[in-house]
Amino acid sequence: EAGRADATTGRVSPSELKSTRDQIKETISAFANSNKDGGVLVLGISKEGKIKGLSHLDDKQRASITSIDELLRCQATQVKLFDCQNEMGVPDQICLIYAPQAEHGICETPGKSPLGWIRRGPQNMLMDDVRREQLRRDKKIIDYERTYCCQYSPEDIDQGVLQEFRRARVS
Secondary structure, rough: OOOOOOOOOOOOOOHEEEEEHHHHHHHHHHHHHHHOEEEEEOOOOOOOOOOOOOOOOHHHHHHHHHHHHHHEEEOOOEEEEEEEEEOOOOEEEEEEEEEOOOOOOOEOOOOOOEEHHHHHOOOEEEEHHHHHHHHHHHHOOOHHHHOOOOOHHHHHHHHHHHHHHHHHHHO
């Protein structure tokens, strides 16, 4: 569902809307970072498969959950609204969000300390630095063989191994 409406007011609270935005952000990032075919996120359908629609959201709220460019960088998400009838038989809309794989980058939040997610089965997992570096190598964003390792010090070289290498290489 795209944010549960309060039973008394029929509106979605700011905290509920933020939670929905966070789930959308995480899922799109995980699809773009992990799935070769990308993934589709459907808004407006409950976990039980009932069409709840988006009519409980006002235009500003609907825009806030479908403005993916504000939530994530390095993504090419496509957002489409479709007319339908909700479970009450009233005209409504659902939203399909297609997140293709980010082939040449990591789909993550903007800012100094970006957050990105990967998909593990049905779960979105926050990436740590190790997984981010692995993903950068897998996507060929960086060349592993040219990545800085450590400062060179001649004392670190085993002279016997170096001599054997030279002998084998020259012959």
